[in-house]
Amino acid sequence: MQENGFLKVWGANNSVTVIERGIERPLDPQGIPGLAITINGNNNRVRIEMPLRFSECQLALVGNNNFFSIRSSHKTRMLRVFFYIADGCAIEIGKNCYINNNASFIAKEKAGTKIVVGNDCVIAADCLLRCGDGHTLINEFNGQPLNEPDDIILEDHVWVGARCVLLKRAYVAENSVVGTMSLVNKRFDIPNVLIAGVPAKIIKSGIDWDLADYKTYVGE
Numbered sequence: 001m002q003e004n005g006f007l008k009v010w011g012a013n014n015s016v017t018v019i020e021r022g023i024e025r026p027l028d029p030q031g032i033p034g035l036a037i038t039i040n041g042n043n044n045r046v047r048i049e050m051p052l053r054f055s056e057c058q059l060a061l062v063g064n065n066n067f068f069s070i071r072s073s074h075k076t077r078m079l080r081v082f083f084y085i086a087d088g089c090a091i092e093i094g095k096n097c098y099i100n101n102n103a104s105f106i107a108k109e110k111a112g113t114k115i116v117v118g119n120d121c122v123i124a125a126d127c128l129l130r131c132g133d134g135h136t137l138i139n140e141f142n143g144q145p146l147n148e149p150d151d152i153i154l155e156d157h158v159w160v161g162a163r164c165v166l167l168k169r170a171y172v173a174e175n176s177v178v179g180t181m182s183l184v185n186k187r188f189d190i191p192n193v194l195i196a197g198v199p200a201k202i203i204k205s206g207i208d209w210d211l212a213d214y215k216t217y218v219g220e
């Protein structure tokens with residue numbers, strides 16, 4: 001049975017387009033199966049390239065000038081993935097990504113900040129990516145905020161293991177791996193590295209990875 005999706009939009013000058021077989025069209029109110037889209041504000045833009053498969057997923061854009069874009073993927077169905085964008089921020093997911101159960105992407109708090117995932121990336125189950133901390137850390141003496149939101153960028157072909165947390169400033173260069181349960185909160189500019197731990201550090205260099213599992217890879 002095909003799961004219902006929906007599209008609910010409040011506000012002015014919002015656009016939700018679907019690109020299917022190279023043709024771009026406005027999404028109709030039935031939405032996309034398995035994806036609940038709500039937009040509440042003005043000048044928001046959503047761009048979804050099919051094919052993609054969703055189940056119990058949510059996309060919410062709140063406020064003005066937000067942007068969401070996801071490119072096509074034949075990988076497994078996304079289950080309970082949550083995308084939340086507010087305050088003039090953006091989330092952009094590349095082609096052929098593999099996003100697993102219960103991953104959450106939250107881009108808000110500072111206009112212009114974004115979460116960008118390149119092509120051919122894997123985000124495993126229960127990962128959290130957020131550009132802002134949700135509350136403000138303050139200098140005790142002058143009341144100035146200390147934890148300014150910033151971008152999160154994954155270049156092409158990055159594998160993020162299960163239950164990782166990626167915070168503001170996280171940058172992972174191409175062909176790299178983030179070990180399970182790691183906290184990434186700074187830049188890793190060197191490609192082909194394994195980073196892991198809390199906070200993550202480089203554990204191995206000169207690595208690459210393959211989507212196939214071990215037995216398939218070695219031909220057993």
Ligand SMILES: CC(C)(COP(=O)(O)OP(=O)(O)OC[C@H]1O[C@@H](n2cnc3c(N)ncnc32)[C@H](O)[C@@H]1OP(=O)(O)O)[C@@H](O)C(=O)NCCC(=O)NCCS
Pocket residue numbers: 100122123124125160161162163177178179180181182194196197198203
């Ligand atoms: C990253 C990973 C692939 C590394 O595997 P590996 O190359 O066989 O690495 P090893 O087990 O030899 O570990 C190498 C070192 O890194 C450490 N390490 C590995 N993963 C780590 C992690 N997630 N956090 C902290 N340290 C880690 C090991 O303890 C070891 O340290 P040591 O040299 O001091 O003993 C594996 O640990 C991992 O995290 N897999 C992800 C599983 C997953 O989430 N799959 C989802 C499928 S979508």
